[in-house]
Amino acid sequence: xxxxxxxxxxxIRFGKDHIDHELYDVLADxxxxxxxxxxxxxxxxxxxxxxxLGLLKGLNVxxxxxxxxxxxxxxxxxxxxxxxxxxxxxxxxxxxxxVIDAAKVIASAAYYDGDPWDLVLHPSLRFDIDxxxxxxxxxxxxxxxxxxxxxxxxxxxxxxxxxxxGPNSPAVSFxxxxxxxxxxxxxxxxxxxxxxSHLCEQYFDNNNNEVSKCMIEGLMRTVIKWGPVAVKEPxxxxxxxxxxxxxxxxxxxxxxxxxxxxxxxxxxxxELSAYYDITHGIGLAILTPRWMEFALNSNTKPLFARFARSxxxxxxxxxxxxxxxxxxxxxxxxxxxxxxxxxxxxxxxxDSNFAAMAKAAVKSGRLATNAYxxxxxxxxxxxxxxxxxxFNK
Amino acid sequence: xxxxxxxxxxxIRFGKDHIDHELYDVLADxxxxxxxxxxxxxxxxxxxxxxxLGLLKGLNVxxxxxxxxxxxxxxxxxxxxxxxxxxxxxxxxxxxxxVIDAAKVIASAAYYDGDPWDLVLHPSLRFDIDxxxxxxxxxxxxxxxxxxxxxxxxxxxxxxxxxxxGPNSPAVSFxxxxxxxxxxxxxxxxxxxxxxSHLCEQYFDNNNNEVSKCMIEGLMRTVIKWGPVAVKEPxxxxxxxxxxxxxxxxxxxxxxxxxxxxxxxxxxxxELSAYYDITHGIGLAILTPRWMEFALNSNTKPLFARFARSxxxxxxxxxxxxxxxxxxxxxxxxxxxxxxxxxxxxxxxxDSNFAAMAKAAVKSGRLATNAYxxxxxxxxxxxxxxxxxxFNK
Numbered sequence: 174x175x176x177x178x179x180x181x182x183x184x185i186r187f188g189k190d191h192i193d194h195e196l197y198d199v200l201a202d203x204x205x206x207x208x209x210x211x212x213x214x215x216x217x218x219x220x221x222x223x224x225x226l227g228l229l230k231g232l233n234v235x236x237x238x239x240x241x242x243x244x245x246x247x248x249x250x251x252x253x254x255x256x257x258x259x260x261x262x263x264x265x266x267x268x269x270x271x272v273i274d275a276a277k278v279i280a281s282a283a284y285y286d287g288d289p290w291d292l293v294l295h296p297s298l299r300f301d302i303d304x305x306x307x308x309x310x311x312x313x314x315x316x317x318x319x320x321x322x323x324x325x326x327x328x329x330x331x332x333x334x335x336x337x338x339g340p341n342s343p344a345v346s347f348x349x350x351x352x353x354x355x356x357x358x359x360x361x362x363x364x365x366x367x368x369x370s371h372l373c374e375q376y377f378d379n380n381n382n383e384v385s386k387c388m389i390e391g392l393m394r395t396v397i398k399w400g401p402v403a404v405k406e407p408x409x410x411x412x413x414x415x416x417x418x419x420x421x422x423x424x425x426x427x428x429x430x431x432x433x434x435x436x437x438x439x440x441x442x443x444e445l446s447a448y449y450d451i452t453h454g455i456g457l458a459i460l461t462p463r464w465m466e467f468a469l470n471s472n473t474k475p476l477f478a479r480f481a482r483s484x485x486x487x488x489x490x491x492x493x494x495x496x497x498x499x500x501x502x503x504x505x506x507x508x509x510x511x512x513x514x515x516x517x518x519x520x521x522x523x524d525s526n527f528a529a530m531a532k533a534a535v536k537s538g539r540l541a542t543n544a545y546x547x548x549x550x551x552x553x554x555x556x557x558x559x560x561x562x563x564f565n566k
Numbered sequence: 567x568x569x570x571x572x573x574x575x576x577x578i579r580f581g582k583d584h585i586d587h588e589l590y591d592v593l594a595d596x597x598x599x600x601x602x603x604x605x606x607x608x609x610x611x612x613x614x615x616x617x618x619l620g621l622l623k624g625l626n627v628x629x630x631x632x633x634x635x636x637x638x639x640x641x642x643x644x645x646x647x648x649x650x651x652x653x654x655x656x657x658x659x660x661x662x663x664x665v666i667d668a669a670k671v672i673a674s675a676a677y678y679d680g681d682p683w684d685l686v687l688h689p690s691l692r693f694d695i696d697x698x699x700x701x702x703x704x705x706x707x708x709x710x711x712x713x714x715x716x717x718x719x720x721x722x723x724x725x726x727x728x729x730x731x732g733p734n735s736p737a738v739s740f741x742x743x744x745x746x747x748x749x750x751x752x753x754x755x756x757x758x759x760x761x762x763s764h765l766c767e768q769y770f771d772n773n774n775n776e777v778s779k780c781m782i783e784g785l786m787r788t789v790i791k792w793g794p795v796a797v798k799e800p801x802x803x804x805x806x807x808x809x810x811x812x813x814x815x816x817x818x819x820x821x822x823x824x825x826x827x828x829x830x831x832x833x834x835x836x837e838l839s840a841y842y843d844i845t846h847g848i849g850l851a852i853l854t855p856r857w858m859e860f861a862l863n864s865n866t867k868p869l870f871a872r873f874a875r876s877x878x879x880x881x882x883x884x885x886x887x888x889x890x891x892x893x894x895x896x897x898x899x900x901x902x903x904x905x906x907x908x909x910x911x912x913x914x915x916x917d918s919n920f921a922a923m924a925k926a927a928v929k930s931g932r933l934a935t936n937a938y939x940x941x942x943x944x945x946x947x948x949x950x951x952x953x954x955x956x957f958n959k
Contacts, residue, residue: 174743174807176581181574187823188569350567381804383792384811387784395780411774414567418777418823427820430580430811 174382175431183320183425184345187418192310192347196228199345203306204262208255210237210276211267216312219355225267225310235259237279240268243327243334243446243453244275249289252279256305266309266343269364270316273309274324277339280305292337293326299339306344312352314403314417315364315454317371317424319346327447334447335537336439348421350413358404362510363454365400365416369393369507370457371423374436377468377476377545382431389428390483395419397484400510434545438464440538441553444530451519458511459519462504463559468546469496504564516560527557567775568824576713576735576818580811585703585740589621592738596699597655601648603630603669604660609705612748618660618703628652630672633661636720636727636839636846637668642682645672649698659702659736662757663709666702667717670732673698685730686719692732699737705745707796707810708757708847710764710817712739720840727840728930729832741814743806751797755903756847758793758809762786762900763850764816767829770861770869770938775824782821783876788812790877793903827938831857833931834946837923844912851904852912855897856952861939862889897957909953920950 186195200207207229216222226234235255240248255261256279266276281299282289292299311319318324322342327334356364376389396419402412422428441464442456469477477496481487485502487495508514516522531553535541540548548556579588593600600622609615619627628648633641648654649672659669674692675682685692704712711717715735720727749757769782789812795805815821834857835849862870870889874880878895880888901907909915924946928934933941941949 174581174804174811176583178577178579178584180577184571184573186571188567190569191571382811383788383804383808384785384815387788388781388815389784391780391782391784392777395776399776411567411776415776418567418775422777422781422820427815 175380175433177431179426179430181320181342181426183342185320185348185421186345187348189349189351192349193228196225196310196347197231199308200229200232200263200265203308203344206233206235206260206262208235208237208252208259208261208264208279209267210240210252210264210272210279212240212242212269212272213238215355216267219352221267221310221312221352233259235261240272240275242271243325243450244271246290246293246326246328248275249278249282249326252276253282253285253289256283261305264305264307266307267312269311269313270318273307273311273318273343274316274326276307276309277318277324277341277343278326278337280307280341281339290328293324293328293335294337296338304339304341307341308345308347309343310347310349310352311417313356313360313364314353314413314420315367317420319343319348320421320425325443329447332447333533334443336443342425348417350410350417353413353417354408356407358407359511360452361404361407362400363452363458364420365396365403365454365510366458366461366507367454368396368416368420368423369400370438370454370461372396372428373461374439375429375432376480377473378432378434379545380431380433385428385430385432392419392423392428393484397506404510435539435543437538437540437544437546437548440534440540441556443537444534445521448526448530449519449521451521455511455513455519458507459514459516459560460556461507462500462564463556465500465503466559467548467552467556469500470546473546515563516557524558524561527554530557568773568826570824572819572823574713574735574819577738578713578741578814579738580741582742582744585742586621589618589703589740590624592701593622593625593656593658596701596737599626599628599653599655601628601630601645601652601654601657601672602660603633603645603657603665603672605633605635605662605665606631608748609660612745614660614703614705614745626652628654633665633668635664636718636843637664639683639686639719639721641668642671642675642719645669646675646678646682649676654698657698657700659700660705662704662706663711666700666704666711666736667709667719669700669702670711670717670734670736671719671730673700673734674732683721686717686721686728687730689731697732697734700734701738701740702736703740703742703745704810706749706753706757707746707806707813708760710813712736712741713814713818718836725840726926727836729836735818741810743803743810746806746810747801749800751800752904753845754797754800755793756845756851757813758789758796758847758903759851759854759900760847761789761809761813761816762793763831763847763854765789765821766854767832768822768825769873770866771825771827772938773824773826778821778823778825785812785816785821786877790899797903828932828936830861830931830933830937830939830941833927833933834949836930837927838914841919841923842912842914844914848904848906848912851900852907852909852953853949854900855893855957856949858893858896859952860941860945860949862893863939866939908956909950917951917954920947923950
């Protein structure tokens, strides 16, 4: 097992009964001036926006609305300005991973005088400055941002979509599964695909942390079971709750303790989102089985066979057959969630950007040197090309 | 899934290379006056005592030696006095769970003017006072004390052995698997049995947190695989590392999130240790299969059958047969680790205390009302009686 460090002080309040009783006190402990960060329509439509505003009575609330999926640096810049102007004490993010991701960088940018894109490109800058506490109310089970140190911010002018980290995970995260009842089936599926991808990225890794591998297998089984239930029965509490907690556990650092390799499918997907602004989880669903086909070889066969046995309940003696079977099962499960399983399905019909995307992904993800199975630019192009047509193995 | 809260800010430094480089700075950040708490012979024999003293040069070190397995309130009282006398800034626990358990209560007692047994009996007192930070260097994979809020303290005068909790988990825990190389086979086995019991206590629970259940299954598989390897090959790094991290994960609150029932086998064992001062993990190994036999009924059959399938790789259609099989497998695995699998094997040859022990266990563990399968005093006596003879199912 590789050496690691782990510390994560996020205070989780999981369930139906926390927000109404605890939100005000949690915020007021940090101060009176609250920057409320959110996306837009969905929390207004669901009534959550009004409910939260009602709970914040007595505090000074400044609003930053309109944070986008694949949050843009422009939102962070706007948040930075508001935080400085209104002497904000605490950032309250209400939304999914995008909103929380943006809130974390805003929390640092409040103490930074330059352009916050600097902070995205050079995370070390954030470790030298103070930051505001972030409190969040999660409305989508997907990214794990509610209990980790990371953010993914897009700069469409370049275009670039970049993962970045800071010194603090959210101070307090309210995880109420009922707030995800109104998430549409397509977004629920994308979220489940995102969770599953996070688990794959950490499982297909050349480390020998059996504790992590075994826990990941358990989390994968949970997502495989409950993802489709949540899509079909949006108000099934157990499905929403298990999916929400699995999302948090998949990316709070626990199951990534002592991993060795950098991630592969995420850097490849980030280029798709940067160029075409597609839904992150759907991009992952499309790329994952193609990446698995690419990654399966005689060296990786034993782990794919173990994946087949432990996650997909497959039995047999032929490891290569088991491994192939696990990839087919992964594809079929993802397709059962996401009908859009090729790039043309999401509107990407020509391959003219693939070379530039491959180059950027290999560079930003250090895929040629640090990936579980090294990926060259040519390999990356092939994975994008394979994603143009139906998966057929 | 039941509502829960979770927060655990312990800073984990896992691996071979942390202590020498980081221990001094970690302690000095808290202050100059260190109370070094430890057991006795083992860390002197292994050389760890000298190594730690060497790293503490420049700090003012006060020593509290002789903390026992099943740590006694007398040690806590002595630590309280030293902490006050020497204006201690930080408690450094070097040892296994007993030493860390004692250190946590000492850390509170430093700010308490009465007898620290009050703090054990009334944990709420500890939430109203300050406490010293605890740093630990773990030398035994077993109790999980290195990343949780609990302590178990014995008061042999009464006799009573009581679990208790405080507001803080250790500030920093150094987890170096090589420090467990010198743990004798018997203690290694007892530690693995303790970990497995912690997992059982949280798995056999009427909650429907699938995330926890699935992660526990993974952790059980890890312990089942690596426990016997660590016993047979004391210097097998992977075995020691996986066992150590599994022990921490088994009881840091993660897999216990949203559990419903109070524990059963631990309260029953605490009476064994309180009356006979036997090794906690061996007591658990003896009691666990007998408790399982008691707990298996038509209501619990599905979970035992799932346990058989997911943890013991058993296949079949007859759930009762699978369930019985899982208990037999659990017993046989525990016996492969611990040759002492009856109470007479550990020197308990008469049943004269069983009624008093049963009464105390049922009361302290609220077993008649809160257990997964309710346990009356009569049931508890039967479980103790069953433990007098060879397991035979």
